[in-house]
Amino acid sequence: MNLFADMRANVISALDEMVRAGDLPEGLSFDNVTVEPPRDAAHGDMATNAAMVLAKPAGAKPRDIAEKLSARLGALDSVESASVAGPGFLNLRLSGALWSDVVLRAQEVGFGTSKLGEGSRVNVEYVSANPTGPLHVGHTRGAVFGDALCNLLAFAGFDVTREYYINDGGAQVDVLARSVYLRYLEAHGQEVEFADGTYPGDYLVAVGEALKGEVGDAYVDEPEEVWLEEVRAFATKAMMALIEADLASLGVKMDSFFSEKSLYGTGRIEDALKALDSRGLIYKGTLEPPKGKLPEDWEPREQTLFKSTDHGDDVDRPVMKSDGAWTYFAPDIAYHWDKIGRGYDQLIDVFGADHGGYVKRMKAAVSALSDGRVPLDVKLCQLVKLYENGQPFKMSKRAGTFVTLRDVVDRVGPDVVRFLMLTRKNDAPLDFDFAKAVEESRENPVWYVQYTHARIRSVMRKADAMGAVPGAPRLTDPAEIAVAQKLAEWPRLVEIAATGHEPHRIAFYLGELAQVFNSLWNKGDDDHSLRFLQDSDPEVTAGKISLPLAVSVVIAAGLGILGVTPVEEMR
Structure with a gap:
């Protein structure tokens, strides 16, 4: 049940009727017509926005369109009133019976799940830290964001694969092997x-x-060529066990x-570049000097380049150096070529903020390799600053740095x-204070929810001890209606968050739901008729407890998306 989607369908149907009646011209696109909560709840x-977005293409005044649309929507049983405001905004107030229905539906496990994804296959790559040591706090944010995004997409009907790309092909793993050898x-x-340059942390x-x-x-005392390859493999396996x-x-x-x-050495990088070459996107050339370099500091060298500018990048990118060695970009192209070959409909990469310069070239590569069929979304996670009572938190002795x-x-x-x-959008910096994280107050969102x-x-x-079973909802007070209205936003919010790859919206919504529910609870302190447990009337109690039950189901679902276990009691 998505009340907003249902009402949008009613709006589109009414607009179609207006076209047939000659009130609107044929051929209009209704794609930008939305139905949303009003900015001010007092308005409805x-x-x-139908009248506002259709006025120009229809060659009509928005208020004229809104008046005719208002008349049609106002005739619906689900609409109590439809009123035009300002130049053509159309506000709707719904019948009370709808809110009771929302509460009943919200009690059902699975309320808010969506068919948005329709089984579309999505690969989400996240964390993907170098296997050279334990994960640090920056990886933590990427891990949480990526995992919650996977939960969210699955909740919205996508078929999700959670993937970790092991960066074990570079020189840093040789450094790991040398560091482990010292500990050996x-x-x-x-x-x-x-x-x-070696890793001094005690974890080794x-x-x-x-x-x-x-x-x-x-x-012992053997030259590096004797042990490097074997120690490298041993150390990488140990580090991946630690990371897992x-x-x-x-x-x-x-x-x-x-x-x-x-x-490497398997022909997979070569195959990916052949795929680009077959599209006329690989050539030999010399790049312009990097920005900030003086001409006398720049030595032009012919390299093998990917014509990434054909797919939205700022400059073409080297894939092979002048000495014949692969650039860092080449295996990344091959990795994404592999993902495309595995049949994914969409790719998502979760990177740290320091990878911002990598976004356009990677999108260009995926666009080229998939002929524009497979979209790649790159989400950058900004830094986390740790505090203890407002003071910077000191680094770990175990990790060393x-x-x-x-x-x-x-x-x-x-x-x-x-x-x-998840209390900040992924691309916004986040301050994490350990003292505030465990504070028992409204200011701590996790505690409050x-x-x-x-x-x-x-x-x-x-209620169970009283023998009261949730029954038909009794919503008589504006504070009760406000809770039902917030519940009605849940299915819409899930689809918006899933479409935008924004799991932080779930955390925000849960805080808002908790606030509106506790406002109703506090109102019951003065007005006993609003209390959920009515000791003298089990029948009234049965109708009252439907609302908190629905709220608990939605909170549990939202916490599940975030990967947080809902608690049964506070201790």
């Missing part, structure tokens, strides 16, 4: 020194000891892991981390 329950020598009692101590247990002293454990502590489980290394995901989860728990990471759910579950337990 819904508003449509340490495990054999040797004194070692970590040179600049156990890996060095495990390597000793695996190979004994076989690599970190993700599990946050409630994140991937469907697929894809190794960058699997692209940064605050780990585990540091954050261990301090406040996965539910708090997940919710608070969980408190509201627990409060309702307490009511339902008491």
Whole structure:
């Protein structure tokens, strides 16, 4: 049930009737006609922009269109009144019976689920950190955002694959192997020194000891060419086990892991570039000097280039260096070529904010490889700043240089981390204060929403003890209607959030729902007729508890999308 979609269908039907009656010309597009909550609730329950967007193409005054549309919509049983405001805004007030129906439908598990995706296959790649150490707080935000986005898309009817791209093809994994080798020598009692560029974190101590247990002293004092490849593989496997454990502590489980290394020496990079070459998009050329470089600082070199400007990029991009080595971009092209080949209808990449310069070239590559058929959306997650009572939080000793995901989860728990990471849009910076994260107040959104759910579950337990079973909703007060109106927004909100790939909208909505519900609760302190439990009248109680039950179902569904467990009671 999507009340807004249903009313939009009524508006489109009325507009079609106006075309047939000659009140509107034929051939008009109604694609931009919307039905939304009004900016001011005092104006009504819904508003449509139909007259405003159709006036110019129809060659008519918006108010004239609105007046005729108002007459048709006002005749509907579901519409109590339709009024024209200003130059042609049309406000609708709905019949009271509709709100009772919304409450009944909202009690059903699955309320708000959508067929928007219609089974469309979506690959969401997120986290994808280098396998060189534990995940840090920046990865945490990307992990939460990506996982919640997957939940949201699945809720909206998409077939979602959660994927982790293992960056194990570059030089940083050789550095990891050398760092593990130093810990291996340490495990054999040797004194070692970590040179600049190696990883000194204590997290590699156990890996060095495990390597000793695996190979004994076989690599001690041996040259790098003897052990590098084997230690690299051993260390990468150990780091991925650590990363998977970190993700599990946050409630994140991937469907697929894809190794960058699997692209090298297998012809897969070459195949992807051949696909671009067959489209006339690969050529030999020399790029202009980068911005800020003086001519005398620039040495032009012929390289193999991808004509990415044909697909919206600012400049063409090198895929092979002048010495014949691949650029970083080449395996990324091959990886996305592989995803296209797996038959996905849509690709989503979740990157850190430092990858902003990579967006256009990657979109260009996917556009070219799929002939424009498969869209790629790249979501950038901005930095997270950690505080403790307003003071910057110190870095982890275990990691050596940064605050780990585990540091954050261990301090406040996965539910708090997940919710608070979604209280800002992904491309906005986020401040995370540990003290505020566990504060029991309205100012803490995760506590407030969980408190509201627990409060309702307490009511339902008491109602059950009374023998009261939720019945036909009794909505007599504007505060009760306001809760039902907010519930009615849920299916629409899910589709808007899923379409825009914006899971933060779910967190915002839950806070708004909790606020409007608690306003009704507080009103019951003065007006006992608004209390949900009416001890002297079980029948009235049965009608009253339908509303909080519906709210709890929607809150639980929203928290489920965020990956947060709804609590039954606060402790």
